[in-house]
Amino acid sequence: MALTDVRSLSRPIHLALVRTAHLRRLPLFQWSVAVAAFVVAFGLRYGLNDQLPVGFPYLTFFPAVILTTFFAGLYPGIAVAVASGLASWYFFIPPFHTFSLVGGAPLALAFYIAIVSVDIFLLHWMHLSVDRLGREREKAEGYARQRDLLFQELQHRVSNNLAVVSSMLSAQSRALEGEAGQAALVQASARIGLISKIQRQLHDPSRQSLDLAPYLRQLGPDLMEASGADHIAYAVNAEPLDVPAALAVPLGLIATELISNAIEHGFAHSRAGTLSVTLRQRGDGEVVLTVADDGPGWPEGYEAGRSRNLGMRIVLSLTQQIGGSFAFRNEAGAVSELRFRLPDPA
DSSP: OOHHHHHTSOHHHHHHHHHTTTGGGOHHHHHHHHHHHHHHHHHHHHHTTTTSOTTOTTTTHHHHHHHHHHHHOHHHHHHHHHHHHHHIIIIISSSTTSOOOOTTHHHHHHHHHHHHHHHHHHHHHHHHHHHHHHHHHHHHHHHHHHHHHHHHHHHHHHHHHHHHHHHHHHHHHHHOOSHHHHHHHHHHHHHHHHHHHHHHHTOOTTOOEEEHHHHHHHHHHHHHHHHTOTTEEEEEEEOOOEEEHHHHHHHHHHHHHHHHHIIIIITGGGOOEEEEEEEEEOTTSEEEEEEEESSSOSOTTOOGGGOOOHHHHHHHHHHHHTTOEEEEEESSSEEEEEEEEOOOOO
16 A cells, blocks of 8 residues: 555544554553454354354454454454454354364355455555554654754854854954945945844744844844944834745845945934834835935935945845835935835745
């Protein structure tokens, strides 16, 4: 019987086979079932002997063989089949109390042997199939555990390597002369550190998504601390939103660039103010991420597509990568707005 045949069994039978599999390996249970089944079957047949016409010697023994094989396994089933056949032959097939074969006795005995053989064979085949299915399930679970461990180790190593690269860039920036070079390396270090942080948050293979709301709440203070911008107030109004791993890194980088840009240009020269981040999902499923500051706003005639700023080029490139749209405007300061949609669940 193939595995698909076992799965096609009625659910109660399949569950019974699975739940009694460990009992069939206990000799005391096996032979206790066998003895009990034979005694009950013989007692019932003996008690019904006066009520039954001649020709039903195996009436109660067939269920005993089937139930014993089902619950106790192959050898107890065979033992009950043999004992039942001999008891029927001796007590209930004429001439009674003898093992002589006369008349239709050989045909009845042959019929009994054929029926119980088929029953035992089919039930044993079912047992083998269920046991094989159990072994394959255990093997699959072992492979899954091994995959998860390897995945976690890979994510851990990637995160550590990124953290090392970030630290090297940060150390190198301190050795450079000139603010432009230092700023470039600091920004590169921050971006790599961000990717490392997201990788750590996604190291669990059973949780291949990231809640963007708490991430945004922590991102601003981290960036302001790295920039020494303790003069800025940070406000977040974000709805809980789980984004898949494929979107987590690009969205994290976009948010980092927009917040960093606001810190650098909206609050230059230690200007105090408020930086606001909003995340909401509209009724049509579109997600809107807004970063706003109350600074001087975008320069007149500014075009993001022609900007030579690396951060803005990263924003535009990643926006295109996730199939979103980016816009900016002045509204009591600079406002940046990213719109995107979450992928449809598989």
